[in-house]
Structures are given as structure tokens and as C-alpha cells.
Amino acid sequence: SAVISQKPSRDICQRGTSLTIQCQVDSQVTMMFWYRQQPGQSLTLIATANQGSEATYESGFVIDKFPISRPNLTFSTLTVSNMSPEDSSIYLCSVQEQGSNYGYTFGSGTRLTVV
């Protein structure tokens, strides 16, 4: 199965600043997914990133706040912009490798604390 390298693993940031999270996959994948996990909660999909096109955002998430890049089939970044304490969460990237009847692989997550 694919291996995802996600970084940073954690960061503490000042409010009003931005943080870019990177995910590198060791194989080419069509879609990459970005999730947010607020403290003590389950995962919520932020957006789906396809190479060569703009990311598709879920309800409640906008590009200005969470811009995403997908320059090639193995790499993606998520930026959390103009951060506030409410953005403190774990952010995870994920890929699906072989079609809809296989599981997904997740990065190790980025634990973000905004102070």
C-alpha cells in the first residue's frame, strides 16, 4: 500500500499567521483528500485535491481559508490561513489507491495549536 509522509507533525502558531502542511505519497494517485479532526471529534472532509484542477471543497470550507495545491500526482499541500484558536485541530491527508472497494491510507497527521 502507499506510504504518505506528512509534515510537520505538529506546530504551535500565532493567531493571524498561516501554516502549510505537506503530504508526499510514494506512488502516483489521482485523488488526495484533506481532513480536519477537531479535538475529541471525528474526521470531517475539507476538500478533494486533483492534479491539474482546482480542489473541490466541502460545505463549510472555502478556498481562501484552506488553499490547496496539487502540482503533481504524488504531492499536495494544505494551507490554513489567517489562523484563529478555532483552527486548532489535527489535519490529515489521505489517498485511495485502487478503487472504491479498497481502504484508504492516511498520513500521520499534523497537530496544530493556535495561540
Add this chain to the structure above:
Amino acid sequence: SQQGEEDPQALSIQEGENATMNCSYKTSINNLQWYRQNSGRGLVHLILIRSNEREKHSGRLRVTLDTSKKSSSLLITASRAADTASYFCATPTGYAGNMLTFGGGTRLMVKP
């Protein structure tokens, strides 16, 4: 919105006991997946059960699926302290069925 609801939200058992977690979902599915998350880190895929399957085993894991009741259960037998984690069910949703919607999760603690 979350597709699934899980119960219990938290479960504490002794090592060697069995742990059962339940998941309910709302819409028709092609498959249902279970994931484990250790200490707020990345998720690890445990098992996938297809909609035409009723039961599946993987090591100490047993998953059942009842599509008529839109529910699934995950059983961990002979639990170990290392099984302490959060467990989530997830179902593919979206127009192409390629995004996951997660249940609320069950926090399992296995006491040595």
C-alpha cells in the same frame, strides 16, 4: 454531516476481554470500513466489508454488516493493552463514492 453514529462513545475493558463497537449509517453503501487511530495520529485501515458480505474476519477482528438495519459491528477478541485507541467506521459517499464519511468513533481503553 456524519454518515454514521457509533456506540459506545467510550469503552473500558480488561486485557483479555472482548470489545464490541457498533456503527449505524444512513444511506446505501458499497462498503463499510473500520479504522484505528492511536493517540490522535494518523488512521490505520483495519478492515473493509462489502455490501454483499455479512461477516469478515482479520486476525482478532470480526466485522459484521447488516444492510437491512444499516449497521455494522467490530469485535476485537482477546484484547491487549496495545489495542487502546479510537476506532472509527467510515463509508464511501459523494457522487463518485470516493470520499469517506466517518462515524463519531469509539474510544477504547484496554487495561493491563
